[in-house]
Amino acid sequence: xxxxxxxxxxxxxxxxxxxxxxxxxxxxxxxxxxxxxxxxxxxxxxxxxxxxxxxxxxxxxxxxxxxxxxxxxxxxxxxxxxxxxxxxxxxxxxxxxxxxxxxxxxxxxxxxxxxxxxxxxxxxxxxxxxxxxxxxxxxxxxxxxxxxxxxxxxxxxxxxxxxxxxxxxxxxxxxxxxxxxxxxxxxxxxxxxxxxxxxxxxxxxxxxxxxxxxxxxxxxxxxxxxxxxxxxxxxxxxxxxxxxxxxxxxxxxxxxxxxxxxxxxxxxxxxxxxxxxxxxxxxxxxxxxxxxxxxxxxxxx
Amino acid sequence: xxxxxxxxxxxxxxxxxxxxxxxxxxxxxxxxxxxxxxxxxxxxxxxxxxxxxxxxxxxxxxxxxxxxxxxxxxxxxxxxxxxxxxxxxxxxxxxxxxxxxxxxxxxxxxxxxxxxxxxxxxxxxxxxxxxxxxxxxxxxxxxxxxxxxxxxxxxxxxxxxxxxxxxxxxxxxxxxxxxxxxxxxxxxxxxxxxxxxxxxxxxxxxxxxxxxxxxxxxxxxxxxxxxxxxxxxxxxxxxxxxxxxxxxxxxxxxxxxxxxxxxxxxxxxxxxxxxxxxxxxxxxxxxxxxxxxxxxxxxxxxxxxxxxxxxxxxxxxxxxxxxxxxxxxx
Numbered sequence: 001x002x003x004x005x006x007x008x009x010x011x012x013x014x015x016x017x018x019x020x021x022x023x024x025x026x027x028x029x030x031x032x033x034x035x036x037x038x039x040x041x042x043x044x045x046x047x048x049x050x051x052x053x054x055x056x057x058x059x060x061x062x063x064x065x066x067x068x069x070x071x072x073x074x075x076x077x078x079x080x081x082x083x084x085x086x087x088x089x090x091x092x093x094x095x096x097x098x099x100x101x102x103x104x105x106x107x108x109x110x111x112x113x114x115x116x117x118x119x120x121x122x123x124x125x126x127x128x129x130x131x132x133x134x135x136x137x138x139x140x141x142x143x144x145x146x147x148x149x150x151x152x153x154x155x156x157x158x159x160x161x162x163x164x165x166x167x168x169x170x171x172x173x174x175x176x177x178x179x180x181x182x183x184x185x186x187x188x189x190x191x192x193x194x195x196x197x198x199x200x201x202x203x204x205x206x207x208x209x210x211x212x213x214x215x216x217x218x219x220x221x222x223x224x225x226x227x228x229x230x231x232x233x234x235x236x237x238x239x240x241x242x243x244x245x246x247x248x249x250x251x252x253x254x255x256x257x258x259x260x261x262x263x264x265x266x267x268x269x270x271x272x273x274x275x276x277x278x279x280x281x282x283x284x285x286x287x288x289x290x291x292x293x294x295x296x297x298x299x300x301x
Numbered sequence: 302x303x304x305x306x307x308x309x310x311x312x313x314x315x316x317x318x319x320x321x322x323x324x325x326x327x328x329x330x331x332x333x334x335x336x337x338x339x340x341x342x343x344x345x346x347x348x349x350x351x352x353x354x355x356x357x358x359x360x361x362x363x364x365x366x367x368x369x370x371x372x373x374x375x376x377x378x379x380x381x382x383x384x385x386x387x388x389x390x391x392x393x394x395x396x397x398x399x400x401x402x403x404x405x406x407x408x409x410x411x412x413x414x415x416x417x418x419x420x421x422x423x424x425x426x427x428x429x430x431x432x433x434x435x436x437x438x439x440x441x442x443x444x445x446x447x448x449x450x451x452x453x454x455x456x457x458x459x460x461x462x463x464x465x466x467x468x469x470x471x472x473x474x475x476x477x478x479x480x481x482x483x484x485x486x487x488x489x490x491x492x493x494x495x496x497x498x499x500x501x502x503x504x505x506x507x508x509x510x511x512x513x514x515x516x517x518x519x520x521x522x523x524x525x526x527x528x529x530x531x532x533x534x535x536x537x538x539x540x541x542x543x544x545x546x547x548x549x550x551x552x553x554x555x556x557x558x559x560x561x562x563x564x565x566x567x568x569x570x571x572x573x574x575x576x577x578x579x580x581x582x583x584x585x586x587x588x589x590x591x592x593x594x595x596x597x598x599x600x601x602x603x604x605x606x607x608x609x610x611x612x613x614x615x616x617x618x619x620x621x622x623x624x625x626x627x628x629x630x631x
Contacts, residue, residue: 030411038422117330264443271440
């Protein structure tokens with residue numbers, strides 16, 4: 001570690017370069033600290049993942065074991081084929097499917113509508129623009145709980161309870177997306193757009209052909225954040241989806257927990273079904289995700 | 302935009318036509334937001350406000366609900382469970398917001414170096430924030446068991462999710478105080494266990510924001526400081542913290558909004574128990590509105606929701622002023 005760090009002494013301050021010996025001690029200490037904290041952060045996932053392969057007796061054993069004595073996959077099989085008499089077929093694949101398509105619909109709609117509005121706020125001059133933008137930021141301060149329950153009243157009047165409409169329509173366009181993408185569009189050099197605009201591309205053409213392609217990192221960061229948000233959303237689907245067939249994975253899991261209160265291994269498998277897709281998605285895109293925030297406006301200026 | 306303002310000034314009439322066209326395009330681009338938010342955000346808020354003054358139940362089958370004035374608000378303020386839930390939320394807010402903000406800053410500073418493989422560590426350390434709060438709750442449900450990993454690791458024997466004992470009690474007893482009001486006895490052991498879980502998962506979320514901000518701090522500030530002899534903790538105190546102030550404001554405000562609305566963990570793990578020490582305002586609003594265990598009362602829930610919103614807005618305004626005025630590191 002210390003040797004490889006020597007090849008890239010970028011972060012070392014001038015003071016450290018003068019004292020390489022102490023710099024190595026510093027680097028070693030930092031690596032140790034990072035390794036320890038990472039282990040700590042990742043431990044719940046590791047323990048749970050290993051736990052899914054244990055028997056019911058072993059998962060409750062005390063003192064607890066870390067690695068299963070005998071690796072068993074029947075917990076995974078049992079959860080995968082979880083069903084209830086009221087509904088035909090397996091529920092878990094259905095919940096996975098529901099969560100996935102709902103998150104995709106949310107993300108695609110938000111990418112389009114938020115970027116469109118954000119472009120207008122960043123680049124087009126119209127009366128009341130700043131006032132409306134301020135109102136959007138203010139609306140983010142309103143606790144979601146306030147409109148959630150009355151939303152229930154409203155949606156039930158529309159006949160939307162136990163449908164996906166309350167989970168799609170109000171989320172077609174979200175304030176955080178407008179805010180984040182507008183910050184990014186502001187940083188695109190104006191000259192690029194002006195040339196296109198003068199060439200007769202028009203407003204929509206400039207947005208679509210110039211601004212959007214230039215903001216791929218910001219759009220991707222936003223898309224991942226929103227996918228994660230939709231996938232993990234709990235309260236809204238809990239309120240609006242009642243039939244087990246329609247549930248998303250997070251709600252299904254809590255429903256599942258009440259059906260199988262004492263079946264810990266099954267609960268852990270369910271948790272893994274929910275966490276693993278997000279962990280994989282995050283590992284694949286982490287480069288854009290972490291590096292992307294700094295120029296997308298999330299830094300809070 | 303720029304094309305119509307900065308560029309060569311065309312004749313007056315043409316310019317105003319252009320401007321009008323620009324404005325129209327702008328409104329067209331934001332029309333989806335205006336329609337959606339007009340109905341589902343601002344429209345709903347107005348509707349909530351209206352029903353909080355009526356006697357609407359959650360069955361929705363009745364004729365137009367009767368207007369009852371401030372009755373729901375007065376009832377909410379006198380409702381013992383609502384007070385209990387607000388006390389719980391208050392402790393949650395104070396403890397969680399403090400630890401998650403400080404933890405996130407320290408973690409971000411540690412991760413803001415160019416060590417080899419730092420991206421790998423950033424990914425690992427971010428991972429607790431990836432899973433949903435429900436999943437984290439289910440995992441901790443297992444870890445927190447009486448005969449679980451946490452008791453084993455700590456060498457304790459505590460029913461973490463079923464212990465209503467207050468954590469400040471032992472401290473108070475040292476000072477000879479035996480039966481103070483519940484508020485001063487602090488959160489219960491179960492509530493504290495849920496706080497620890499929440500801090501664990503939110504530190505990485507906010508760490509990302511601090512990390513992004515740290516990467517924007519110009520390096521020459523540190524160079525100048527090191528010439529003056531300020532390195533390490535001193536540089537952190539005199540440069541890093543003041544430069545992070547806008548993000549600290551953002552994180553504290555987001556943290557406040559989040560902690561006062563805590564729901565998932567209490568819903569999944571404890572359902573408000575033991576002895577209502579994990580009853581949260583949103584859980585109570587949910588239960589009252591939908592009539593879990595009682596008759597459904599949408600109006601009463603709406604009134605409590607508005608009181609909660611007022612408290613959150615008030616606290617965030619105070620925080621904002623305080624943080625922006627505080628001379629961090631000076």
